[in-house]
Amino acid sequence: MQPIFAVGDIHGQIDELHKVLDQIDADDAAGSTVVFCGDLVDRGPDSRAVIDTLMQGQADGKPWVVLIGNHDRYLLRYLEDAAFQDPQTSRPLYYTDPPIGGDKTLRSYGVDTQPSRWPEDVQADAREAVPQAHRDWLAALPRIHETDDQIFVHAGLRPGIALGDQVEDDLLWIREPFLSDRTDWGRLVVHGHTALDRPQLYSNRLNLDGGAGYGRPLVPALLFGDETFVLEGRGRSRL
Template sequence: MSEPIYAIGDIHGRLDELHRVMELIEADGGPDARVVLLGDYVDRGPESAGVIDFLAEARRTGRNWVTLMGNHDRYLRNFIDARTVHDPSTRPGLYWFDPRLGGDKTMASYGVEAHERSDLAEVHAAAVEAVPDAHREFLASLPTMHVTDDLICVHAGIRPGVPLEEQDEEDLVWIRQGFLEDRTDHGRMVVHGHTALDWPTRYVNRVNLDGGAGYFRNLHAAVFEGRDAWLLSDEGRQALPYG
């Protein structure tokens, strides 16, 4: 039987929920459980800095965790590195500090005030000073995909028909159209987040674990044994609903 792999959906600054699901994982798989986090650690929730600090420290201490990059993590990275507040894959006129994206909450978690009418240079200077080097190094090192014999773990999804080694980062962190409606067998189960649902759902070729923690619903973790999957709860493993 394959070694169990645990996966966690989009966190969005919900440090309290991250601690809760990590406790569920440890109860099911022990302290050395293999965990893949699917990205979007920041924005919308109140403790983005705390989430990054927790994950960066876990990496430093050698936890058996894979932390993938989400589009919101890339927003933070790109703002610090290049003062960028708009992603080409976002609709025109929607900027990172807009509450709908939640960059204002991320900056607040670092003690920096930011809103859509802020002086960009001033906010950037304050952010560069406030965001620790360890957080910047963490963001710069996030991979976009983790592949096992049975699973393709990624933030948003993959472009059907494109070999894994040729997948584009834009698709891996942003794709919806062309992926969500596709029912192709990719040879492995795709495990992703990015598109918020009311509840994690399994489909014929993928599992979406984004249950809307960024909209103050619960964060979710699942355990995979081969392609079989269950959600974790206080009552133990539960079946994933099918969509």
């Protein structure tokens, strides 16, 4: 039984990411696998630095697993189609609309996103500015990660559907009926996507989206068998 760290939605908050990595490095279980549950980009000020940091960590051989989130996929689809609107959103939204926060991601790459500019021109600049290495890395990120004790995914799982039959839109976007369901998946489902004030443990799942995309702290978790801790301040707190 190996300890494993997990980190929720980062949303371009590079300072919070560095803080979390320092907390993990200071923990007794440092060196264990760290799973990042997606939504690396959008809303925060420096999505480019977040991607650079995670890519470099993996290149340096750190045991980091990074999942793709719905915002990460939205960036990729925007770069192919400036008018793309993901039908999974609650209402029609373009990638650069404030609720999505893609404009902040593009600015982190040096793209001028002033509303007075033609959307096609903004997208053309974005295609030049976002390195192909970043695009390839994002596109190759896994949608799910399994261990003996946990199932890691960005948004959740659709109840009544076998794990191997889950579809990508649900893995990246689902809220209900997953959030209110109490299905025992045989392992703890660790996810983000639905922002809370802080991580919350339920009978069958752990929601790690503490709202970093809205300016709240990024709080990592440490999972060890059936024990769950968060790292805050100077040490661990049991959930």
